[in-house]
Amino acid sequence: MDNRSNDKKQNRSGFSGGRSSGGNRRGGSSPRTGFDRKGAGKRFARPAEKAGRPSEDRRNERATPARTAALTALSDVLDRGAYVSEAINRLLSQSTFPQNDRKFCTALVYGTLENLTAIDYILKAFIEDAEKLDGQALHILRLAVCQKVFMDKIPDNAIADEAVKLTRQIGLEHLTGFVNGVLRNYFREPEKASFPSEEEDPVRYLSVRYSMPEWIVNQLIEDYGVELAKTVVSYRPTSHDMTIRPNMTVFSDDTAFEELLEKKVWKTEKGRVPHAYHVSGVMQIARDSDYLSGAFSIQGEASMLCAQLAQVRPGMTVLDACAAPGGKTAYMAEQMQGSGRVYAWDLHEHRVALLNAMKKRLSLENIRTAAHDARKLKEDFVRRMDLCLVDAPCTGLGVINDKPDIKYGVTRESADEMVQIQRDILNTCSEYVKKGGALVYSTCSILADENERQCAWFLKEHPDFELEAATTWVLERFPNVRKEQGLQLLPGVDGDEGFYIARFRRIG
Secondary structure, X not given: OOOOOOOOOOXXXXXXXXXXXXXXXXXXXXXXXXXXXXXXXXOOOOOHHXXXXXXXXXXXXXXXXXXXXXXXXXXXXXXXXXXXXXXXHHHHHOOOOOHHHHHHHHXXXXXXXXXXXXXXXXXXXXXXXXXXXXXXXXXXXXXXXXXXXXXXXXXXXXXXXXXXXXXXXXXXXXXXXXXHHHHHHHHHOHHHHOOOOOOOOHHHHHHHHOOOOHHXXXXXXXXXXXXXXXXXXXXXXXXXXXXXXXXXXXXXXXXXXXXXXXXXXXXXXXOOOOOOEEEEOOXXXXXXXXXXXXXXXXXXXXXXXXXXXXXXXXXXXXXXXOOOOOHHHHHHHHHOOOOXXXXXXXXXXXXXXXXXXXXXXXXXXOEEEEEOOOOOOOHHHOOOEEXXXXXXXXXXXXXXXXXXXXXXXXXXXXXXXXXXXXXXXXXXXXXXXXXXXXXXXXXXXOOOOXXXXXXXXXXXXXXXXXXXXXXXXXXXXXXXXXXXXXXEEOEOOOEOOOEEEEEEEEOO
């Protein structure tokens, strides 16, 4: 599912160090850790005359630029509700970091967010009155623990020294001894922060060890069983590569596109889905001349698969009901080679602006965009569509390895609300499909309530539709995919992303 403003930012204040009025970093508390910003810093402050003043050389020491940037990005996400990808990209686009520093900064921020519950669990074993700790000092400790536990080949001394430098650098000289002491104690006695027993309490263990809210762990166990749930929550991709695909109106086959890629300095690997290429070593791809000219698009394999299973043909009339930012819209329009019509809706005007920018960059004149609530019936569209794609708002839990901040903001209540929104959209959009036409429903979720059980509900409520089986090539390339009620891809089982796709045909 594409990232939408009406579902991805829900309940962002649930983060430890959540937002408060005026941008105060010390407001809010975390339901995961109990770390509270109220009165932050008071417990650990020391008068300057007692603490002593560091030498001039010590005061001028600075942490590495990559760690400094990582702290800024982490604060943007946890304290101000920014998306992690946007926070990192904004910083790196303004920097002159060498490639290794870019990789380190990105890995450190993602690693900290991916494992935040586990990191906070460790820190609570070594911090008294953690709720009174300055929010920025807590972030520094989080980054340090991430380097120790979840990153390789960084010496303990380097981790602690850089944390102290960073603490001093942001004006918290009075907390340098505290930060150093917490880390040194942890390095000496890591066993004090042992995780819960997997045998005695598997839910608590999986929640803490792999930083997944307990209600989600419980739900995944109910949906898939303990072992498969563990596979899903424990999965971490070895890299955060980018996936791109050629503009099908520019390149008639993959060979021509591969010739273009050979001219790049990027490392390229072909994906499992047709036309998908994983690339690494990319710096500021949005400024790449070929990207700007519309030669290719950035799109994940699961999203591409969804557009491929739509099975559009030239001359069709198609509706993408929840379209922004437009990856699937563009792919379908390209497959139609400029013929027919693809209507692309989104709820918000600023999201429609993204669709228009995409349309212009790729020169796709067969797209028509509009701001429209997909839950509200548009009478003049009834029984007109050869295909309707409902890439519905969802919890987004299938893409948490790319967007690790998502999982901390989703609640059981918000997930239930999503299920009802999805049903409302499906009920409405099913009216647009002509007899013999198709309705494709997709999410980037891993919860059966949003996917397989949603499929069963739709078939029960709409007997004039039938579920179509997956094509052979998909089952060959994704041999482990769950296919009883649509296609359910799971992280760590079928690839990097969790995604659901069901294709229905109107028979009445």
